Amino acid sequence: MFCFHVTFSECSDGQYACANGLSCIREDYRCDYISDCADNSDEVDGCVCDLSFEFECIAGGCINGTWTCDGEEDCFDGSDEEAELCGYTTEQPATDVTMTKGN
Numbered sequence: 001m002f003c004f005h006v007t008f009s010e011c012s013d014g015q016y017a018c019a020n021g022l023s024c025i026r027e028d029y030r031c032d033y034i035s036d037c038a039d040n041s042d043e044v045d046g047c048v049c050d051l052s053f054e055f056e057c058i059a060g061g062c063i064n065g066t067w068t069c070d071g072e073e074d075c076f077d078g079s080d081e082e083a084e085l086c087g088y089t090t091e092q093p094a095t096d097v098t099m100t101k102g103n
């Protein structure tokens, strides 16, 4: 028996109701590193990171530990690419590198 506090009345058994109440996703889509709810609640609610190989995003949610500082924001809040975490210099964003050659 499912006894969740489901606010989205049309979610069926085996589905997870996103915290914003706007959508239902498959239960097994929770904590799979991919944000399926618009509010990312499926990656935060009840997800427990195994820090031996996962990184816990500041806003919640887990990603593969090897995904930190790889130039792509994998956390919903982008905290896996925080300059402080990765040691980037703030003056030189990694995404906007200009190739300047002397004439």
Ligand SMILES: [Ca+2]
Pocket: 029, 030, 031, 032, 033, 034, 035, 036, 037, 042, 043
């Ligand atoms: Ca997901």
Ligand SMILES: [Ca+2]
Pocket: 067, 068, 069, 070, 071, 072, 073, 074, 075, 080, 081
């Ligand atoms: Ca990343």
